[in-house]
Amino acid sequence: xxxxxxxxxxxxxxxxxxxxxxxxxxxxxxxxxxxxxxxxxxxxxxxxxxxxxxxxxxxxxxxxxxxxxxxxxxxxxxxxxxxxxxxxxxxxxxxxxxxxxxxxxxxxxxxxxxxxxxxxxxxxxxxxxxxxxxxxxxxxxxxxxxxxxxxxxxxx
Amino acid sequence: xxxxxxxxxxxxxxxxxxxxxxxxxxxxxxxxxxxxxxxxxxxxxxxxxxxxxxxxxxxxxxxxxxxxxxxxxxxxxxxxxxxxxxxxxxxxxxxxxxxxxxxxxxxxxxxxxxxxxxxxxxxxxxxxxxxxxxxxxxxxxxxxxxxxxxxxxxxxxxxxxxxxxxxxxxxxxxxxxxxxxxxxxxxxxxxxxxxxxxxxxxxxxxxxxxxxxxxxxxxxxxxxxxxxxxxxxxxxxxxxxxxxxxxxxxxxxxxxxxxxxxxxxxxxxxxxxxxxxxxxxxxxxxxxxxxxxxxxxxxxxxxxxxxxxxxxxxxxxxxxxxxxxxxxxxxxx
Numbered sequence: 001x002x003x004x005x006x007x008x009x010x011x012x013x014x015x016x017x018x019x020x021x022x023x024x025x026x027x028x029x030x031x032x033x034x035x036x037x038x039x040x041x042x043x044x045x046x047x048x049x050x051x052x053x054x055x056x057x058x059x060x061x062x063x064x065x066x067x068x069x070x071x072x073x074x075x076x077x078x079x080x081x082x083x084x085x086x087x088x089x090x091x092x093x094x095x096x097x098x099x100x101x102x103x104x105x106x107x108x109x110x111x112x113x114x115x116x117x118x119x120x121x122x123x124x125x126x127x128x129x130x131x132x133x134x135x136x137x138x139x140x141x142x143x144x145x146x147x148x149x150x151x152x153x154x155x156x
Numbered sequence: 157x158x159x160x161x162x163x164x165x166x167x168x169x170x171x172x173x174x175x176x177x178x179x180x181x182x183x184x185x186x187x188x189x190x191x192x193x194x195x196x197x198x199x200x201x202x203x204x205x206x207x208x209x210x211x212x213x214x215x216x217x218x219x220x221x222x223x224x225x226x227x228x229x230x231x232x233x234x235x236x237x238x239x240x241x242x243x244x245x246x247x248x249x250x251x252x253x254x255x256x257x258x259x260x261x262x263x264x265x266x267x268x269x270x271x272x273x274x275x276x277x278x279x280x281x282x283x284x285x286x287x288x289x290x291x292x293x294x295x296x297x298x299x300x301x302x303x304x305x306x307x308x309x310x311x312x313x314x315x316x317x318x319x320x321x322x323x324x325x326x327x328x329x330x331x332x333x334x335x336x337x338x339x340x341x342x343x344x345x346x347x348x349x350x351x352x353x354x355x356x357x358x359x360x361x362x363x364x365x366x367x368x369x370x371x372x373x374x375x376x377x378x379x380x381x382x383x384x385x386x387x388x389x390x391x392x393x394x395x396x397x398x399x400x401x402x403x404x405x406x407x408x409x410x411x412x413x414x415x416x417x418x419x420x421x422x423x424x425x426x427x428x429x430x431x432x433x434x435x436x437x438x439x440x441x442x443x444x445x446x447x448x449x450x451x452x453x454x455x456x457x458x459x460x461x462x463x464x465x466x467x468x469x470x471x472x473x474x475x476x477x478x479x480x481x482x483x484x485x486x487x488x489x
């Protein structure tokens with residue numbers, strides 16, 4: 001699990017090394033570090049880093065350890081990698097039903113409808129979905145196509 | 157070595173013609189090579205000294221070959237009594253029970269005859285059994301012509317990717333559906349008009365269900381999964397959707413977003429044949445009657461083969477299988 005953390009470090013040699021210790025001790029693998037010197041506030045420098053933790057619990061513990069050391073964690077959020085799926089549904093469709101589809105994390109970026117009143121109507125959807133939810137999203141699209149008695153054509 | 161051709165239809169005849177044209181090349185691998193038997197539904201021809209290739213290339217049915225024709229005699233009898241070394245099975249595909257090809261192949265292997273099949277049916281129905289039988293009898297069972305016609309699919313994997321793990325295979329495995337979808341893409345015609353043209357050009361049968369419902373592609377998915385991905389799957393394990401419901405509106409909608417709709421067979425965690433949106437710059441986005449196969453492997457990463465999947469070109473794969481057997485067997489003696 002990747003997390004994006006922004007730490008407020010005192011602008012003094014050795015502070016970054018000190019901050020990385022609890023991350024490493026909790027199994028975190030540092031992917032990137034950016035010193036945001038242009039955003040220095042007083043004696044503090046914001047440092048943004050992305051770290052990959054084996055579990056959520058490891059991340060939580062690392063954050064707790066950082067705070068216990070007096071390091072202020074300004075921002076922390078999970079980095080969710082997303083995939084794009086393009087899908088075309090062919091058949092007489094209830095477009096409103098499709099657009100309201102609820103999968104947690106799934107976002108319909110745009111859609112285009114062709115010949116909406118004919119029985120050969122089709123709708124093209126561009127969907128953004130977290131990488132780990134691709135299978136679930138595909139299952140949901142297949143379910144919709146079955147319920148709507150429509151043909152589903154998805155991108156490779 | 158002595159060769160039998162079982163089935164004297166389009167493939168059988170074209171194979172006989174090609175061997176006649178390329179006999180000098182074939183004899184470079186085995187100077188004693190000859191075709192000793194040919195069968196069709198009317199009977200069979202046999203000549204232990206070798207049938208006359210010139211005469212064979214001029215006939216349309218075995219009964220047209222004067223002198224060596226046994227009317228009403230069965231292919232099975234020819235296989236059992238011919239004393240041949242290699243059999244090419246080229247009878248029509250039957251995906252329900254694989255017959256009569258399945259019995260022909262079993263009988264040949266039981267008799268110690270190497271088998272080259274252009275017939276998918278027996279492999280779809282009993283791939284693992286036939287592989288085991290061939291191994292037990294010390295025979296070769298080769299089937300390059302069964303998937304994507306002339307494209308060297310199994311040769312590529314077995315000879316050139318021996319250290320690779322094949323993670324995923326996807327591709328266009330049926331030329332008829334690709335012809336129809338290409339026609340719809342370029343000429344914005346309806347499915348019905350594109351299908352009619354495919355029928356007029358003889359690209360598909362009068363009953364096109366086998367092609368357009370995705371069954372032919374699904375058969376190839378089964379063979380690829382069993383032969384390359386070491387699975388043990390049957391036709392009913394492939395989730396199959398055909399192209400009959402694809403409308404010209406859908407093709408246009410896809411085209412506006414830089415996709416072409418293609419019937420794609422996929423082998424990874426799932427086995428599937430379905431119409432998919434293929435980006436127009438993807439190597440699988442080939443048109444007309446072409447087939448294309450895309451391999452994803454752990455070492456080579458990505459490889460794509462493109463070629464003709466049916467028709468006379470398939471003889472290339474069959475002849476290569478025959479020559480491979482000749483080469484290996486003459487090298488080992």
